[in-house]
Amino acid sequence: MARLVDIRRSIFAQIVLWAIAIAAIITGCLWLLTDTTIRSTSRTALERAVEVDLAGMVDIYASGGRDELARRIQDRLALQPRDGHTAHYMLADKANHRIAGNFDTWPGLHAATSESADIISPDGVRAHGRAMQLSPDLKLVVAHEDRDIGPLRRQVAFVYGAGGLLAVMAVALAGWLAVFRLGTRIERINAAFRHPDNQALARLEKGSHDRDEIDELTRHSADALARLRRLAGAQRETTDQLAHEMRTPLMHLDNRLVKALSATPDAETAARIADARQEIRRIVRMLESLLDIAASQARRGDRHGLCPVDLSALADRLGELYADSAEESGHTLKLDIAPGVVVEGEEMQLTRLITNLLDNAFKFVPAGGTVELRLKPGPCLTVCDDGPGVPEAERERVFDKFARGSEPGSQDGAGLGLALCRAIAERHQLEIALLPSARGACFMVAPQAGRRATTDRLHG
Known part of the structure; x- marks a missing residue:
């Protein structure tokens, strides 16, 4: 059974986390771009409205004179549009005395240069205004309040937040499903390397169908483990046979020496035969130790049989x-x-x-x-x-x-x-x-x- 994915060690889990983070960042960047666009569009529309309104006032003055302009200003102040920018006006003489409009004092814009800037309206609201010098002793300022786009921005933020959350959840779900699937396939390979028994190799070969890179890796791993098992088996068989072939003549030689000792030779010959037997036993012990070392090294990391x-x-x-x-x-x-x-x-x-x-x-x-x-x-x-x-x-x-x-x-x-x-x-x-x-x-x-x-x- 596949083990749970360790986020700190799994490269697939880290890729999913990066994908989630990138999806969240992209959503945030799109919202920021949209919010900036909304504010920029609203600002452009405000400035455009002031320009159009001012141009209309200039046309009225050119065709009807100062009195007609003053009357039109009062009419517009009385009939403010409900769905547009609230407009404010001031028609003043060269001493800044108000002739018409709702500004109490001249807002400080330089009429000779047609200066435009943000000012405070008579209602105390931020507005964008522009001044115009109509004649040497007459000047006009037109200002429109900035429309409140806060509700629109909040709606857009909600839409992006909800959409971004759904996108992140979709990426996370799809990613974790992919991580689980890939992790299961990789774990099958790791399990076979940890315990390279027949069942693990059978599961490894069963999961290889050459569909993608993981399947190719699975097939190569199964082939490599099968070759290693064959080599290890051949090595153990060879060493066992070698040990048997070397032990047998040594034990026969030892038996002959025992028979020689039973023939009651002289003391010097008996001592030499005893030394020879001791040397034979030392060689056998050394051979057995070498075989044990080789067998242990060949099975290093193999948990089978433990x-x-x-x-x-x-x-x-x-x-x-x-x-x-x-x-x-x-x-x-x-x-x-x-x-x-x-x-x-x-x-x-x-x-x-x-x-x-x-x-x-x-x-x-x-x-x-x-x-x-x-x-x-x-x-x-x-x-x-x-x-x-x-x-x-x-x-x-x-x-x-x-x-x-x-x-x-x-x-x-x-x-x-x-x-x-x-x-x-x-x-x-x-x-x-x-x-x-x-x-x-x-x-x-x-x-x-x-x-x-x-x-x-x-x-x-």
Whole structure:
């Protein structure tokens, strides 16, 4: 089943959010453009009305004289249009004394230059007026009040707001449907990579029909995973066969040496045969470790076959087992195991991980030393000791295969124990690290983020 889309990580969800934001911005810009157009048109119409009214007054003066003009001004003031701009007039002499009109004082416009500007009407309302010099001793001003376009602007804003909201909702709905569909298809690919089993591959191949780029990616992913499974299977089959072919003659050789020992040879020959048998067992153990490392690395990230493992119970059992041998060898084993720590894994491999770390610690810690096994939720597994530690020059390669240190006792093994620990940890999506310590060595196994947080807590 597809997981819920994580907005912070999904590129499709981010595209939808950007589309919603762009739709909202475009709607806002269109409303702003329309509002500006309405105000500009209203202003142009106001100025045009003043110009037309003034031109009519000039014609009346030219044809009828000053008295006719004064009478017409009073008529117009008495008959104001209901659906137009309210008009105001003033006919004055050169001393600014009113002859006709409803202005008490000259509004301050320069008539000689036919100045036009916004003024305050006799009603106290903002108006646009223009003055005209009709004769040396006569001048006229015509002003129209600015029409209130607030209701119209609010209606337009409501229309754009409602339309924009519907557009954003439509984009969001269509976008989220597309995100869910694309997210489901991408999740099918990711699920197949996380758990590349037969069912995941079957679902992947079923969803590929070469309709678009996602289907093409699905088909290529299915082909790649199928090839990887075939290669991994062939590799495991080859390594298993190789192990069998190499183990069999070695065990036959060991049996012959046993028979040779049963023939009661002399002491020197018996000692040499015993050394040869020990070398054979060392080679077999090294071969098995190499095969385990290869198998763990081949299955890195593959969750198939993992099941819940009570790591606390496993660590307790191993701790009790090693406590007895530690007492016999003169060591002290301290246990600090938190209960209820459960992980998804393979119990046999996790057992080898812990035993290899404990074996490595007891190997280098002299008698009288202390080894501590700790397990905290996370999981966070640490094995620390107060032995000689790992020299600074060897810390970088301590997890490499066949890496053996310069300390006494480090040349006894094949140098594969810690390499196997790292391979097992990576198989379980964990990380193993050698932590800085004032004395001895301290190895920690934890998820990468958990290891960093724990390291900061230990050394912060």
